Amino acid sequence: MASNSSSKLPRRWHLFDIAERNAAALWPKTMHRYSGYLLLVPAILLVFVLVLGLVYIGGYSLHELDLATYRLKETFSLTNYSAALTSTTYQSVVLRSIGASILVTFFTLLLAFPYAYLMVRARQAATKKFLLISLFLPFFIGQIVRAYGWLIILGQEGLINTLFAGLGLPAMDLIYNYPAVILGLVQYMLPFAVLLLAPAITAIGRDVELASESLGANWMRTFLHVVLPMAKPGLVGSSVVVFTLTLTDFAMPEILGGGTTDFIANAIYDGFFQLSNSGLGSALAMILVTLGTAFVVILFFLAGTGTLGFNGREQ
Amino acid sequence: MIKPVTQTSPLVELSNVSKRFGKVTAVDNANFSLSQGSVLTILGPSGCGKTTLLRMIAGFESPTTGNIRINGQPVQAVPPYKRSIGMVFQNLALFPHMTAGENIAYPLKMRRFSPQDIPGLVERYLDIVRLSGMGERRIQQLSGGQQQRVAIARALSFNPDLLLLDEPLSALDKKLREEMQLEFRRIQQQLGVTTINVTHDQREALVMSDEIIVMSEGAIQQIADPVSLYRQPSNRFVASFIGLTSLIRGTVEDAREGKITFRTTHTTLQGQASERFRFGETVEGAIRAEQVRISTDIKGAEGMDNILDGVVEQQIFEGDRMVYQISCPALGTAPLFVFDHDPSHHTPHAQGDRVVVSWKVRDLLVYPCQKYRVSNP
Structure with missing residues (x-):
């Protein structure tokens, strides 16, 4: 009778019992009051590795390359920074990266907002599912393959130019230029932005929109006066993620830009592996980190921390 | 066009209104009318169709069959923002990114009231709901009862023909709820605004209404004033639901x-x-x-x-x-x-x-x- 009733308990519970017994051997009772600190382990791993890498790179950046030995000199100097900041090539790379980040963030949010809104508000479960699956599918494909996908569509003998030839139109240069890189990046960033916007839109609640309507606002004014301001945390969160991912992107400018539209990451790569100048590459890396950090700090200062917030107060 | 409004013409009139969601009949052939200035409560257990009925009057849903008239005009083709209806939602649906005063000014702005009238009206309605001087407060800084009052003021500031209450008191504790019932009654009598209130709380229905509609499973069971409803329930459901x-x-x-x-x-x-x-x-x-x-x-x-x-x-x-x-x-x-x-x-x-x-x-x-x-x- 007793065994009968206990066998009706979920099997999971027995597994937990076994796990608990073994846990006691690994982590004795006397250690229990320190259990909370265990949760810090992933954060420490992340920050430790990051800080360690940054310290080393910061160190490299302060040593000039000795062209006689192709090693970094022992003496400290800011030569790498002055070289990076005074060179017109690097100046245009930095400006191009920042410009692209602004454009990509703008266009991504423009496209992501309706997507996220529809996904959250769709009444039919089928529509919701379709939008969700479409959102996650690109994650399985990866950036390089998707960039090549664009080559197939936009290339000299790609789909669009074949279509143009069929219509008797001249072939156009659709790749290896700035717009192609922006296009590729926007498509790549879209799912990230949607994922960060969706919870913010979910939090708005349908009744608030209905209230606005009953108070005399059509949907356009409801969107501008209620939905957009209330979605601010999501907009801030996705801006930060899209902006910084674009600023540090390597693959899209490399493949779709074809060397014509290098971003900072491409310049860093060249510094390390083409010029074998790890000092210059490190200096460029430090500039990139500084730029990204400055943007995030300014945005947080102006608009709050959004969905990435540290406190529950932000709405 | 001049619409003839006489003492006898009802403000709201529903004839043979039904609403089906797929195979589920949420509202089954509802008929009633409501005269100017009165308070009607739609009372019933959850899932009886009372909220659907209210949302059809507000314009958020449209009837599958039947007609709704407001001021004698059919409203099927009129979107919610063009109806003169103030609504207090169950969760209040206040705008958290605006102050109390801005919430109350919102319908005035959206309905293109003259800008120099708006501050005065906001003050007046803050006064009516006894929140004078709190217009600058953010919604999160207000207590539950104060938020209720802002929601009421927001729904009334543009002087709507009709006020709809979708169980706004159900989340309050008993003492505050009873206090707010009397407040609603006071404000309603002060302004004379025609009101439809939806609730599952029989006491609230008896306290607040001139007339009560009891609903069950989408169908109207009885329409009567509170005393007749209590003393002469017309069927077994009404008799057992009340008291x-x-x-x-x-x-x-x-x-x-x-x-x-x-x-x-x-x-x-x-x-x-x-x-x-x-x-x-x-x-x-x-x-x-x-x-x-x-x-x-x-x-x-x-x-x-x-x-x-x-x-x-x-x-x-x-x-x-x-x-x-x-x-x-x-x-x-x-x-x-x-x-x-x-x-x-x-x-x-x-x-x-x-x-x-x-x-x-x-x-x-x-x-x-x-x-x-x-x-x-």
């Missing part, structure tokens, strides 16, 4: 009009009915807990018509009264509920005590037993 009512099942033995004699498990009872019954028909008698007298012996039942022996199953102390649950062998398993307001505290009947229960014929209301769907007139 604490005991139901006694039996078969008709004698069915002279008005006075019905029916046989229960071990006895015959007499009750009052407003409709005709056939011999042998199954009926249910409904008796309110406050109409039953409880006494220790037969002497206490003097002047009553139906007198039964019973045993106290349970007694519940509610402060101002005792609620007894009595089992009467003559009635089978059906429990009988009795209120005993005993200001002198000297006759508490204990669990297991033998008691006598009694009531008057006119207080036992007899209804047909089958599940009841009413198409109201």
